[in-house]
Amino acid sequence: MPYSIVALIKQAPDMNALRVDRATGQVQLTGQPVISSYDACALEAAIQIKEAHGGELTVISAGPASVKDALQRALGMGADRAIHVRIDDLSSIDSLAVARLLADQIASMPVDLILTGQASDDGSSGQVGPQVAELLGVPRVGSISALTIEGAVVAIERDSEDGRQTLHVQIPVLLMAQSGLNEPRYLSLKGMMAAKKKPLDVVKPATVERSAGISWGAPYVPARTGGGVMLHDVPASEAATQLVDWLKQRKLI
């Protein structure tokens, strides 16, 4: 059966292209911003469900003008339409405020499945997904590493503290992807061309509320906790002896 699917994505700095000057605490971005890695897995899962079962996939993202690039990419990968909730400075609002803006968009559309990442690459607070579900009154399941859907029932697997869990839940549901869920596809030239013809709506929220009572200090460089020791080009038996000596000296064994 076809599904109405929503993927929620965040645009984040490319963490592999990010340098921190330890002396000043300044962050230097040398690459283009990307779709946050867990969200890219959620998007890929959403596209795969659409390809297998049919339906419509809407991708939604909140953020500044540059978010258009992330949404274009999502359209190129296979989403049908995109909504850009325009917030010029995401860091000026908190997770719950973002969740309210996203939930407002979803509340007016029919939806069977909402997919998003477990947490973002930059803030890593992991709050927006569960909060959107709570605001919409739908069940939520996170840390997903495998997923199948049949009719109205989603079967989920995830690693928990007690071992590998299998869960079942009826749609509508919000699912949060672990990064190992799949390997997000590359953007093809054909996809990129097709994306230009797909609808991308920009919504400007009138008021943005943020939680009172919480204020965030400027990020700073944590104190170093000590470096590691590298054993290079040493025969295994020699390396083992050195490792055991090192552990013994530190009274770790």
Place this chain on the structure above:
Amino acid sequence: MAARTGTLIVGEVGAGGLRPASLELITAAQTLEGAISALLFGAEIDAAATTIAAAGVDRVLIVDHRDLAYPSAEAATSVIAHAIARLEPAVVLMMNTTLATEYAPSLAARLGVGLVSDVFALRTESGTIVATRSAVGGRLQTDVTLRGDEVRLIGIRAGAFEKAAQQTSASPIESHSVEMSELDRRVRVTSVAAKQSSGVGLESAEIVVAGGRGLKEKASFVLVEQLAAALGGAVGATRAVTDLGWRPHDEQIGQTG
């Protein structure tokens, strides 16, 4: 309305009884002002309640129901919201387990208040709480200040605080029942495959032997397993390795784990 006082810690019970990190929340709560209450929920959790009652808390609330054996995030949220309404704590401390990463944000949305997650240091400065967490993908850290009359929700990173020790005296344990909604029952855990590992859990291990992608292939992790077994430790893995499916995600260590 009387001002909110004290701290409520939300512990968890797993297949092996009280999750050890529950006891770390007590130590974290001791850095704050006021009495410490503990909440536990689950099915047949008397033994876990007895353990936490003797670990330096002032009172323990339990919600024991067979439907809570593998609670959904929704059910957990309902239970915690009930306890907050009853106790009116100034601060609620929660864990960062698989389940807590779902219910803590849900609770914040239900109550319409903020949440600071994954906190690894806490201090009180003239009535305000300063919580330290990572920023910019773990490269930097930041101090978050929480003030005001609303309940303050904080998620605590596992391993950041010592586990509270058992004491000779124990606090009273009160049993409560909470009405579950239809939503609370919609997610069902249908099976749990117990771990095949050596039996030493990562969150309670004194020694962790961790491996990364440098091991080149999944099979090489047998070396890590052997060393961990020899040292009586647990196996850890980097995110790259868990993403590749070489190891389960709950063995992931480091700032993204």
